[in-house]
Amino acid sequence: MQFSSNLSIQDIVSFGLKHEKARVEAASYNMAIANVALPNKKANSVLHVKTNLSFLNDIQNSIHIESIPNANTKSVYEPSHPLADKMGMVFYPEVNTATEMATLVSASRAYDANIRIFNTIKDMTTKAYEIGK
Numbered sequence: 001m002q003f004s005s006n007l008s009i010q011d012i013v014s015f016g017l018k019h020e021k022a023r024v025e026a027a028s029y030n031m032a033i034a035n036v037a038l039p040n041k042k043a044n045s046v047l048h049v050k051t052n053l054s055f056l057n058d059i060q061n062s063i064h065i066e067s068i069p070n071a072n073t074k075s076v077y078e079p080s081h082p083l084a085d086k087m088g089m090v091f092y093p094e095v096n097t098a099t100e101m102a103t104l105v106s107a108s109r110a111y112d113a114n115i116r117i118f119n120t121i122k123d124m125t126t127k128a129y130e131i132g133k
Contacts, residue, residue: 008120014023015063016114022049022063023107034095037083041091044071 004106026047038044072094079088 010118012127013114013118013121017111017118019051019063020107020111020114022065023103024111025064025102027107030093030095031100031104033093033098034100035092037071037081038073038091038093039083041073042086042093044068044073044093046071046093046095104123 007032029047033045044067046068047065049066050063050066052101073091074094075089075091077088078090081090084090
């Protein structure tokens with residue numbers, strides 16, 4: 001992978017922080033709506049974080065949280081539910097909570113790692129300035 005010459009380590013760490021924050025937000029949202037009934041089978045709103053492959057050339061605009069088109073739904077027989085269809089089925093987004101929890105844990109750890117990298121860079125820069133005095 002070739003890095004753009006105008007990017008600094010701080011830019012890359014900043015991208016990492018933004019990306020992991022977006023992953024946490026998407027996974028949290030998906031878990032929050034896991035048991036929320038959908039108005040119809042096609043109204044799924046599960047989120048996914050998408051990163052452009054050329055993210056190093058455009059760090060500011062490379063992370064997008066988007067709805068997954070045609071995501072799967074699960075149907076549950078609940079004829080008394082206000083959103084039940086003619087067959088008595090209510091549709092819910094198909095969210096794998098174990099996968100979402102794993103995403104939350106890994107994104108949280110990666111976010112912490114990026115913070116440690118940033119702090120290390122800051123400390124190294126401070127030491128370099130002290131040596132240069």
